[in-house]
Amino acid sequence: MISEPSAANEPHRPAALPGRATGARNAGDAWVAGPDGQRYWGKYGAAGLLAVDPERGILLQHRASWSHYGDTWALPGGARHEGESAAAAALREAAEEAGVPAGSIRVRMMSVLDLGVWTYATLIGDVTVPFEPVISDAEGHALAWVPPDEVQALPLHPAFARSWRWLRPLLDVRPVVVVDAANVVGVVPDGWWKDRAGAAARLLHAVSALAARGLPGEPLGLPDAVWFPEYVVVVEGQARKVAGPEDPDPLVRLARADGSGDDAVVAEVEQLLSGGRSVTAVTSDRGLADRCRSAGARVIGAGGLRLYFAAGRQQ
Structure with missing residues (x-):
């Protein structure tokens, strides 16, 4: 499946992540270069979660100032681990970056942008157990539930802004x-x-x-x-x-x-x-x-x- 990317962290990431603990990192936390020299974050691809709460809207992350397109809003997401499915990666990254509890999301749809050398998966999931998001790493400095009709009023990450045009109508498709x-x-x-x-x-x-x-x-x-x-x-x-x-x-x-x-x-x-x-x-x-x-x-x-x-x- 090919669609526009909705990557909150797609395709750029700094060489070092401020505020993160030092030590061994997952092998997937690496750059991939395309034939045109463009680099994409995630050796095994990347994935992000679009969590939909029927009462509060969608969960967005306000990206840290130091990140690429800092101070914009997008989805929690990041690099896949080796051997990890795209859906599992999206849920894991959402847990790590936004405190999304295990078992609180029922998956509805997954679309994959495939560039040959790199993929990005967008997972739409419905919140079945309400929760309050928690900032748990330095990649974002705010999290918010945003009503779908108010999303475009925010300063969005350009990739997410492009994808939001086709994602928005799908939120009502069940x-x-x-x-x-x-x-x-x-x-x-x-x-x-x-x-x-x-x-x-x-x-x-x-x-x-x-x-x-x-x-x-x-x-x-x-x-x-x-x-x-x-x-x-x-x-x-x-x-x-x-x-x-x-x-x-x-x-x-x-x-x-x-x-x-x-x-x-x-x-x-x-x-x-x-x-x-x-x-x-x-x-x-x-x-x-x-x-x-x-x-x-x-x-x-x-x-x-x-x-x-x-x-x-x-x-």
């Missing part, structure tokens, strides 16, 4: 995938008819794994990025006996249809759309697909979802 479990299970002749509850349990496991990996924007009708939508898996008939997971996934909800599974899928779609959600229904049933489209949802086939299941097994 995707949900509604899965017609009977249809998705039925496209593979693996004996599901002998144990419908067991087949539903396998589907729930596959959906949970997919929720953790994310989906590209194209099947969801969303901008190019890795998205982490919520999932509603609708089960009917004998599949309603499926047991819920012992450790529930916050991104996956099981809906047990009292009667028609098709009616339950449409009801879920309509309710979510009325709440302003971006909804994609998964079914290969033509009649149900038409009903979901008429309600305003996007539709992908059961086989399409299973292709993403298979892609995860091959990784």
